[in-house]
Amino acid sequence: MSELGIVLAVGEDAAFHAGDRIRVSSRSPIGHYRVPAYLRGKAGTVETVIEPTGIDNEQEGYGRNAGKKLHYYRIAVLLAEIWPDYAGSSRDGLRIEVFETWLEGI
């Protein structure tokens, strides 16, 4: 419930917030998807909630919008987390927008 006492629709409120620790799901769906394979299963932190909500690209790719929108999150993942033998600074990182259905809280 919001400060005004308004009840939000399912998915209208962001499921994750800046600072939350998350993991990118390691599913391998068939078809159109936008989460690069190199990020599956990697842990990171939510940096920003992207407003407004968006249609699921994986549905939209087939001309469906499933009638429901969810948030994208700009997440931060250390390059050393993605590539165990990463040669640069241990602080170097990746930023990417990931749709809510691909994030798991940790």
Added chain:
Amino acid sequence: MNTPSERHDHDHSHSQPHTEIRQSAPPGYYETMETAVRELLIERKLIGADEIRRQIEVLDSRTPALGAKVVARAWVDPDFKARLLANGRAACEELGISFYDDTSLIVLENTDTVHNLIVCTLCSCYPRPVLGLPPDWYKLKPYRSRAVSEPRAVLAEFGTIIPEEVEIRVSDSTAMVRYLVLPKQPEGTADYTEDELAELVTRDAMIGVIPVTIDNGRSTP
């Protein structure tokens, strides 16, 4: 600043005839598919030939000069810069740069402690409304795969050496958000006008592969 004549280097004279430009190979698979789909869409009156031509005109009208204008304005106007970093698209629209493709824009500021680099590992997502079409290397697999796995080596190949203590942030655009790098204003340009500053800002600096320097301004055509 170099004068136009200093920058107008040619390895051929204008009187020398060029080889005739013609298509010698048969169209490839995707070219044939594009022609077939386009002709079908027109035949079924779903889109018109004029709409396609118009959209090509829209794309061709976008060049890195627009992004350079945005960067220069951010350097001279701290309030604009704050708005640009808060909402890239809205700030660009303030300058009259429209977004025709339903994307939003995050502007990433390079500082003494952070260097940003943009890539699209999946395809060729690029801030087209403000930079136009991406360069070929941006769309090819070596850059797309290496920018996220060994960004420092990629930057070094562009001649950009980032000190170890500066954090590299690679932004991979894959969905609805596009990125534009706001480079650092070069030393010694405090007295430049906004237009002079814009002249220094190149496409590659806004992708994040090089810094803006006083001598790497766009060469005069």
